Amino acid sequence: DAKTTQPPSMDCAEGRAANLPCNHSTISGNEYVYWYRQIHSQGPQYIIHGLKNNETNEMASLIITEDRKSSTLILPHATLRDTAVYYCIVKPNSGYALNFGKGTSLLVTP
Amino acid sequence: GAGVSQTPSNKVTEKGKYVELRCDPISGHTALYWYRQSLGQGPEFLIYFQGTGAADDSGLPNDRFFAVRPEGSVSTLKIQRTERGDSAVYLCASSLGTGQETQYFGPGTRLLVL
Numbered sequence: 001d002a003k004t005t006q007p008p009s010m011d012c013a014e015g016r017a018a019n020l021p022c023n024h025s026t027i028s029g030n031e032y033v034y035w036y037r038q039i040h041s042q043g044p045q046y047i048i049h050g051l052k053n054n055e056t057n058e059m060a061s062l063i064i065t066e067d068r069k070s071s072t073l074i075l076p077h078a079t080l081r082d083t084a085v086y087y088c089i090v091k092p093n094s095g096y097a098l099n100f101g102k103g104t105s106l107l108v109t110p
Numbered sequence: 111g112a113g114v115s116q117t118p119s120n121k122v123t124e125k126g127k128y129v130e131l132r133c134d135p136i137s138g139h140t141a142l143y144w145y146r147q148s149l150g151q152g153p154e155f156l157i158y159f160q161g162t163g164a165a166d167d168s169g170l171p172n173d174r175f176f177a178v179r180p181e182g183s184v185s186t187l188k189i190q191r192t193e194r195g196d197s198a199v200y201l202c203a204s205s206l207g208t209g210q211e212t213q214y215f216g217p218g219t220r221l222l223v224l
Contacts, residue, residue: 034212043114043201043215044153087152093210096141097169100152 004088009105012082018075020104022088025069031092033064035073036100037084044087044100047073078108112136114216116202122222123192131187131219135204142185143213144177145201153201159185160208192223 005023012018024033034049048055048062050071055062061074075082087103115134123129135142140161145153156169161182170176174192179185189196199220203213 043203043217046212046214049212085152096143096158096205096210097155097166098145098153098213100154102150102152 004090004101006086006088006101006104008102009107011107011109012075012078014080014108014110015077018078018082018106018108020073020075020086020088020106021070022072023070024088024090027068027090028092030094031090033062033068033071034089034091034098035060035062036087036089036098037082038087038103039081039084047086078106080108080110082106083108114202114204114214116200116216116219118219119217120220120222122224124224125192125194127192127223129189129192129221131189131200131221133185133187133202133204133216135183135185135202136214138206139204139214140182140207141205141211141213142179143203143205144185144187145203145215147199147201147218149198156187189221192221194223197221197223 032049032051035047036044038044047059050062064071085103085105087100089098117132142159144156147153157167157177158165159179174190177187199218201218203215205211205213
């Protein structure tokens with residue numbers, strides 16, 4: 001499975017957009033980009049996933065570059081409750097194990 | 111509906127003891143997964159069930175670890191002769207059918223081996 005690279009930590013002011021980058025330069029054509037987050041002392045929570053088109057749901061937007069070598073998760077109006085570790089995961093459609101890595105620790109400040 | 115539940119939420123045991131960790135998946139989900147998360151790390155895959163059978167147990171660290179899912183719903187992760195290095199959060203997830211869909215996680219069981 002392709003490896004992902006994320007910054008270890010980021011800060012964001014409450015109410016502003018949080019843009020979390022992820023590099024996955026070795027991604028294959030059949031691999032999806034998934035984002036999960038983990039709030040302290042809770043299990044991981046699914047956010048969004050995509051293959052090559054940009055995706056949006058009630059939680060976030062996912063922007064995937066045309067060459068698919070990187071993506072950005074956007075939380076449009078961050079709140080204090082969005083403080084969490086965010087994991088970018090690349091997974092083939094035929095696979096099932098999620099390879100989480102270390103993620104990005106996002107701190108949303110008042 | 112109800113999410114994935116795991117019991118106990120916390121377990122403290124002594125080195126050498128046997129422990130069982132339970133997972134109740136979302137109703138109707140046929141795929142079930144166990145992960146382990148050590149302090150400061152992301153979760154790591156242990157085992158995947160499709161129905162009653164373990165489709166992939168390649169992530170189990172050694173033969174002290176075993177998991178069952180006898181009726182295709184509830185699963186139990188069993189650890190024999192626990193070691194201090196087994197201390198971690200054990201996470202369970204389930205998904206709808208083939209194992210390729212979105213996985214939904216439980217809150218985890220925090221295991222501490224003294």
